[in-house]
Amino acid sequence: MSQHRGAWKNRWTFMLATAGSAIGLGNIWKLPYMIGVNGGSAFVLVFIACIFFVGIPLMMTEIMLGRRAQKNPFNAMQQLAAEANASSLWKYLGAMGMVAGVLILGFYSVIGGWVLSYITFALQGSFTAISPAQSSVNFDNLLKSPYLLITWHTVFMVMTMWVVARGVSSGLEKANNILIPALFAILLILLGYSMSVGDMQAAYHFMFSPDFSKITPVAMLSALGHAFFSLSLGMGSVMVYGSYLQRNVSIANTTICIALVDTLLGLLVGLAIYALVFANHLTPNAGPGLIFQTLPIAFGHMPFGNVFAALFFTLVAFAAWTSAISLVEPTIAWVVENTQVKRPFATLCLGIVIWLIGIAVSLSFSVWKDITIMFGFGIFDSLDKLTSTIMLPLGGLLMAIFAGYVMKPHHRQDELNLGIRYYTIWKITNNIIAPMAILLIFLYLLGLIG
Ligand code: PFF
Numbered sequence: 001m002s003q004h005r006g007a008w009k010n011r012w013t014f015m016l017a018t019a020g021s022a023i024g025l026g027n028i029w030k031l032p033y034m035i036g037v038n039g040g041s042a043f044v045l046v047f048i049a050c051i052f053f054v055g056i057p058l059m060m061t062e063i064m065l066g067r068r069a070q071k072n073p074f075n076a077m078q079q080l081a082a083e084a085n086a087s088s089l090w091k092y093l094g095a096m097g098m099v100a101g102v103l104i105l106g107f108y109s110v111i112g113g114w115v116l117s118y119i120t121f122a123l124q125g126s127f128t129a130i131s132p133a134q135s136s137v138n139f140d141n142l143l144k145s146p147y148l149l150i151t152w153h154t155v156f157m158v159m160t161m162w163v164v165a166r167g168v169s170s171g172l173e174k175a176n177n178i179l180i181p182a183l184f185a186i187l188l189i190l191l192g193y194s195m196s197v198g199d200m201q202a203a204y205h206f207m208f209s210p211d212f213s214k215i216t217p218v219a220m221l222s223a224l225g226h227a228f229f230s231l232s233l234g235m236g237s238v239m240v241y242g243s244y245l246q247r248n249v250s251i252a253n254t255t256i257c258i259a260l261v262d263t264l265l266g267l268l269v270g271l272a273i274y275a276l277v278f279a280n281h282l283t284p285n286a287g288p289g290l291i292f293q294t295l296p297i298a299f300g301h302m303p304f305g306n307v308f309a310a311l312f313f314t315l316v317a318f319a320a321w322t323s324a325i326s327l328v329e330p331t332i333a334w335v336v337e338n339t340q341v342k343r344p345f346a347t348l349c350l351g352i353v354i355w356l357i358g359i360a361v362s363l364s365f366s367v368w369k370d371i372t373i374m375f376g377f378g379i380f381d382s383l384d385k386l387t388s389t390i391m392l393p394l395g396g397l398l399m400a401i402f403a404g405y406v407m408k409p410h411h412r413q414d415e416l417n418l419g420i421r422y423y424t425i426w427k428i429t430n431n432i433i434a435p436m437a438i439l440l441i442f443l444y445l446l447g448l449i450g
Pocket of ligand 1: 022023024026027101104229230231232233235236237323324326327
């Protein structure tokens, strides 16, 4: 029944697509404000530890599972479980990932819409010599205009689903070749500017001088969740990309490169932002609006600032776009590989569901502000917390357990294809450190230990 599956042309296209999935709003929008909300350096330290001890090994695991099965996450888990004579219930791990992807895109697309609207603000020259107060007012006005939010969210959804409908190999991968380096370049310009006018010392101190007293269980869970979010782990995106990957590519090298670039990018944005925050006496814990309130101030005071701002937000929109595509690819691959439904129609139907979720999110910043759905959180916060701090780490935990304890050892060894030393490191992190870290944080939060 299955229709034709795409495949990456070579290692480089896979790497760019996976980096495209990883690099997105998570690095540029989310990491900086999470650092501020969770107490600065304590969060950064735990986040980096999570990337190295949990993120990197689990990214290898997820790619390995996808490539071994060569299928979408649901069928992949079903097949791998059969191969290991394990319960077929494992397939629901794939299903949970698909649901997580849909829920994430529901709010991700709204933030993507904020970025698009900031491109138009820049093009209208509205950042020229803007004051911090004026910048905050601009952002609040955007949040208070549901029509504007919904319009931009719709544009972002149409852009995303259009690429998804066309399929994996004809998508955006080639564009990543230029876009990721361009994003780095403009970031360095921004960083240089922040260094010259901002308070880089305070930013550095805030982000990197460790203060262990600020490491709380909630900050740890947020850092862990963000490591998953930032590397696109725990929901099958990386698994489905791995399933299109040829057998002769080294999973370990590719993973390490992606994780390093992804983390570095996020931390650089953080430094650039906090140097401005401290120099302008803004509050570090401004929340999701942080970059939208601070960056216009920087752009508004530099030569050709509006041009740079338009360029910057355009690159961020591209980064968000390539991530958004990977959020729906698992579900679309599942429909296409299991039914007669064609890709474009499947994409349209799924797009409508996500678009409706996004409308609810857009309204939650104004008219639906008081609606709470989970533990007293509003619509946006509930979706964010449910996915990043529960579904993704849980997905990662189960994948680690499956790969480490259920799968036949020679299957994973074949696929990872590592020397004995690196295989042992992977095994210790995948089988012991990563699952223990996730479990301990979950148990602590449930009040069962500590
Ligand atoms: N990693 C993306 C970012 O940092 O913006 C977001 C994301 C994409 C999360 C794909 C999860 C995912 F499966």
